[in-house]
Amino acid sequence: MSSPHLPAARLPYPYREELAVLAGLMQGLADNVDWPAAVRTARPWVQAVRDKPAPFWAMESLLREYPISSAEGLALMRLAEALLRVPDAETAIALTADQLGKAEFDAASGGPHKMLASLSASAIALSKKFLPESDGDAGLFKRLGAQTVVAATVRAIQLLGRQFVLGRSIKEAMGEAAAARKAHASAQRSPTGDSGLRFSYDMLGEGARTEADALRYLASYLNAIHSIAAAKNTAGPEAADGISIKLSALFSRYEDAQRERVFNELLPRVWQLIEPAARADINLTIDAEESDRLELSLDVLDALSSRIAAAFPQWRGFGLAVQAYQTRALQVVDEVARIARTNELRVMVRLVKGAYWDGEIKRAQELGLAGYPVFTHKHHTDISYLACARALIANADVIYPQFATHNAGTIAAIIGMAKAKGAAYEMQRLHGMGEGVYREVMRDPSIPVRVYAPVGEHRDLLAYLVRRLLENGANSSFVHQLSDHAVDVDALLASPLVPATSVGIAPPAALYAATGRVNSTGVDLACIEERAPLDRAVAATTVPAVNDASPADVDAAMARLQRGFTPWNATPLAERAAVLRRAADALAARLPEFCGLLVKEAHKTLGDCVAEVREAIDFCRYYADQAEARLQTQALPGPTGESNELHLHGRGVFVCISPWNFPLAIFAGQIAAALVAGNSVAAKPAEQTPAVALRFVELLHQAGVPADALALLHGPGETIGAALVADARTAGVCFTGSTAVARLINRTLALKDGPIVPLIAETGGINAMIVDSSALPEQVVDAVVQSAFRSAGQRCSALRLLCVHEGVADSVIEMIRGALKELKVDDPALLATDVGPVIDADAFEGINAHIARLRAQATLIGEAPVSSTFPRLIAPVAFELPRIADVTQEIFGPVLHIVRWGGDVSAVIAQINALGYGLTLGIQTRIDSRALRVAAAARIGNVYVNRNMIGAVVGVQPFGGEGLSGTGPKAGGPHYLYRFCAEQALTINTAAAGGNAALLAGLH
């Protein structure tokens, strides 16, 4: 199979203007979609479904009673997501109490589902009676009562889950399918016995994180295909049951960045499934996943299609799903048709609207992308669906369209369109959804319907269940509105063919619009157009040499900076802020160039480089805004005849000493804050990364910082840094680096005569993550791998100590071991690299010495493979230790220490506090009150719940610790600038010249 090395984009740019894309989709649609006719068809379906509402225990009923926007609905969803996987009684009780305790299930309200309400109310009443207030100790009696409530809740959630899962095993699911088919055929009185009902089975589970997971899914898919094939008794994939597969389940690194491995490892695996499916002539459909895999998925389709064309040219059952909510959906259809035609195949295409809309929006905002890859109005997705349907039908020679939707209006419009063209097609629904509407649709026996049927055990269904709860519960969802009788039928079936006049969600650049600040723009590394400038810049970068300063240079620079301080301090605040904003814009324009430098000088991976340049841009804009908001002169109250004002101004020459691990972001943040407050700045970058600093200082000068207000003094900390700190003219020091050096600086400053100057120190930490047994192991492992190993563990915020509850420790540790094996440790300039080298030979030796010690004293969990010969690579590694107190020092590299815990979580946080550091903490739990309790007890600056614990964002997660981790105030936070200022209270006796004129004039 060919593996395209440098692929060209098949699809247009994902972030084109939404309304322009819509205009293109609308062309010709009005002539092909007869919406009034669709409404005439759909209205009786809707009426029939509403006349015969779902039973009280059905999902729709539940979500109508307790929408997910309510505390009760959210509680139900969160219990559904977590409770079934919790292994120990204490945690299950705490979780149930936590979630049920928040909700007010009201039996007295009556309503159509009184019985459910009263059932829930008794559960709540019981839980409130028996469950402890907090998740701390509860007496035996109480616990017995609590366990009863938990058992009932578990049972309720199992029943909830069963609505969406056809069977626990493929055998059970096929049995259910056979029964459903039979019931349907007899209801239809089908003369042929063909009910028109088909199934596509889906084996449930989270995406694979390890090779073992992937192989387990492969075996499960294979088993399912063999079972489906053995039971098949009809000809052709259209009439037979089939299978749906997720590529992310078959390979833990199904990502654009791992293209090479996708072709070498995933494709052969998919081929193992294709062979038996093709031999049995059944439908095998590849599910659609997130948008950053869209191009890749088409490359995979192309490669597989050419192989199918050679091996199984007659097979017409290969297929994939296409999501209409993608702004590129129509071009995906065109591309699929092109691939099919080139290979002389007929493929099956399942058109869906898309299941990951919320995730797509969040990702785009987090990465500061140029726009959203999906539509931002629900009815735009509907328009796109109809446009794609039209395109699929137009390509009937190479595509068999399968329309998956529960929306009555969409179904009727599609059926109308297909019938008008005489096209072959089928409709599809998810098991447990849209049953009412399809009961009506299938009264027409000429319409074949396939049910997507998830198969799996309870523990595997949780993520799927939550997706469906969200889908059924979302206000915009058709299924939700159908069950809500307050939405009238006309509104329910309103034509979508009316594009909005503006976008539905402000673009990522406007994330901070409420504060007036522009968000920095990131790069979508999965988008070839966006990545190419970065690749070119990295290739073109040479790192300039920077001369060390001499002690004489320090002396001259300090004299110059002291002279420069007065005029710069007198420069109006607005102008100083404007300089920073110009610098931010210039940096944004030169992002690729700075990324090139960061890769070559600091050995950072591309993703880390982009994030770092963005952070520097954000610092400049944020401090410019903060200065204007906070450093203006404030009028103060006082007696008549007197004016009182508070003025803030620069302190003098500020010495800024920054580390190599964020040679641009931290360097820029310190300098920007000091400058905008009115100080002149002596900037001392890390010895390892002077070139990034040089270029940024040049940029600041070009943006308007006077030559005498900022000087770059490169050289060793022991000499240049020490001389700067010791200089009598130094009015303040801002330092980020090790605790040991911070102490040295502190002592030097203390020994000096003259003014006592402030020190802002941001130092390291033994950062911990506490995982309890309600956490989702896959989410934990993702967070652990990113927090501990990204940037080769060379972040002050990096995870060093993982404290995992004994109830889930074995499985979490096993998954970490597997995930470590999948990491790519190599040259940071390569897109595929997850972990690059450590910064220098000293670091390399120090970290290796620590690892050698741990090999002798601790239990090795696992380590990443390293095959590259790139210098100074250290394999990310994890060890288990008996006690938290065994971790005594911060190791600034990709080394993770793991400790198990049991009992009360308060004891764990107490031990973490006792380490003395207080920088970052991760908490992984579904028990909200526990997360808040742990956070409140933690003497730690940045606490992250249920996510990774790195990558603090300026103005969003102000960053910095306490104790051994630093002095504060937090960088990127609202209190930072004050520490760079001196204050003056100006009081003027306005009555001095003979009397209080204002008072006498009545101006009081």
Ligand SMILES: Cc1cc2nc3c(=O)[nH]c(=O)nc-3n(C[C@H](O)[C@H](O)[C@H](O)COP(=O)(O)OP(=O)(O)OC[C@H]3O[C@@H](n4cnc5c(N)ncnc54)[C@H](O)[C@@H]3O)c2cc1C
């Ligand atoms: C058989 C079958 C297979 C499926 N396979 C896949 C698959 O492989 N991959 C996948 O991603 N999904 C898949 N789905 C899930 C599918 O995407 C959802 O069930 C579907 O989106 C619901 O659409 P609807 O027409 O039933 O409902 P509707 O309520 O008419 O539409 C909901 C759609 O609108 C979107 N939406 C909501 N708000 C907005 C907004 N503000 N702007 C833009 N769009 C918005 C939602 O994301 C959703 O896509 C499958 C569904 C079925 C029935």
